[in-house]
Amino acid sequence: MDVRKSWLLVSMVALVLTVACGGGGETEAPDESAEPAAAPVDDANAGNITGTVMLEGTPPEADTIRMNSDPACREKTGNATLTEYYVVGEDGSLANVFVYVKGEGLDDRSFPVPSNAVELDQNGCQYSPHVFGIQVGQTLTVRNSDNTLHNIHATPSTNAEFNTGQPIQGMTFDREFDEVEVMVPFKCDVHSWMNAYVGVLDHPYFGVSGSGGVFEINTLPPGEYEIEAWHEILGTQTQTITVGENETVEVSFTFTVSE
Amino acid sequence: MTTLHRFTLFVAASTLLLITAGGLVTSTDSGLAVPDWPNTYGYFMFSFPMSKMVGGILYEHGHRLIASTVGMLMIGLAFWISRLDDRRWVKRLAWGAVAAVVLQGTLGGITVLYFLPAPISIAHAGLAQIVFCLTVSLALFTSPGWRDETAEPVADTILARLTIATAMLVYAQILIGATMRHTGAGLAIPDFPLAFGHVIPPEWSWPIAIHFGHRVGAVVVTLAVVATASHLLTHHRHQPQLRRLAWLLIGFVASQFTLGALTVLSERQAGINTAHVATGAALLATSVLLALRVHRHRFSDAPSRARIDVLATVPTTPSLGGVR
Structure with a gap:
């Protein structure tokens, strides 16, 4: 076989292979298995949820936290800090309840990870905030504002556990969560009274009841949703609601504490 | 000394x-x-x-x-x-x-x-x-x-076996206790002496099982200690070193039982809980000391009189062997 014939043969084989493999962008079939593009949230049609969380019954009185095991904590707070298990207003409103959209209502959407960090401060040998939310992949900045040592020990079930020391005042430490998890507890093993909780979600539709038990969840796409309220002692409650276009839905949760 | x-x-x-x-x-x-x-x-x-x-x-x-x-x-x-x-x-x-x-x-x-x-x-x-x-x-x-070359040998097969069994039971009980502590099962049964108001727990889970196992173990260890000490005090009360260890065993097991109960009743108060751990160690060490004393004749440095007297009367337990 001479050189010309060889080149001809190679060219034919190459042509056959190209056709057989379906080369050519214009004829490529759409990939049926690919997920549909996430529907963007139309702010113009979005609705809101507002609500209150109330408590029925008389909860145990908040205890004064004795911080004698660390003079720096005691001097900063004067041993006047109260436990935060039940933060109840005079009208029975309940703070520190994490309220969020649960279930399948948002499954066909994806949401960008906020570029701003959520901060968890250790100040007065207490975590601030005590209950908060964050999105998967969003930066959590943990700060030590105390003139003493803290360790930040997260004890999640789904995400990776971590335990990081912050021996110097002003230190910060950044961390992200990879998985949805409600809730991830934090504790400080140096100061056994310190604890906090974060709800990790893949969407921004969550809130925490503040003073007056009030919470807000804004710019929610119209649809039917399951809403869950979580309290560290009293557990969870769920409700199903429908949010119409530009509608603000009021939701109230009432937890009961046994006498 | x-x-x-x-x-x-x-x-x-x-x-x-x-x-x-x-x-x-x-x-x-x-x-x-x-x-x-x-x-x-x-x-x-x-x-x-x-x-x-x-x-x-x-x-x-x-x-x-x-x-x-x-x-x-x-x-x-x-x-x-x-x-x-x-x-x-x-x-x-x-x-x-x-x-x-x-x-x-x-x-x-x-x-x-x-x-x-x-x-x-x-x-x-x-x-x-x-x-x-x-x-x-x-x-x-x-x-x-x-x-001490004048020490009197212990030629008592029953005591020899009892001391070994007691030391092993105490150690097994400590391991069960450690499992309970490190799996967070210390208050899996919150009442004492009953378990959820019953002699046998009406419901079971891993923490309840390990906690209940530790309680059963406490009874078994107490019985073993009582058997060992009473045998020793009956048959060897003229040997002051052994007698002291027998009374120590009884004292430690009584303290340990009480501390175990108080640990539950105080909802694991740190001081009581820690005393329970320390007393468990003291109980184990005492039972080991007693076993070593009773098995003195098996060691290569035993007084010659003890080796001759005891080895002539006590059948050798193959698993124990001799220490050389």
């Missing part, structure tokens, strides 16, 4: 202090108060400022300091025994204790770095008891009484 024996006693007492400090770490839930190892918040262990030993750090870092000190004492003891003691098996035992302490420290570091995995923490607790028993045994072997 020789200086070496006094030092060995000091090392044994230090080891009990170390176990107590370790018990305090678990009882106060301070095991992760120092997140790094072998450093402490980035400091070299011995340069960590005292002023920063606050909260849980006091317990965890204090435990590490005591552990390091015990490790160094143990190395010193091994060198001393190697230099002064003429028995090869005692020298080997001393260096074995050093190896056990090194392994113990490594387990302690691993359990911190991996957030207190139960199997590692249980192994750490179990090995601590073995280290303590090794130091107590060395104290016995270096004591003048051990080499």
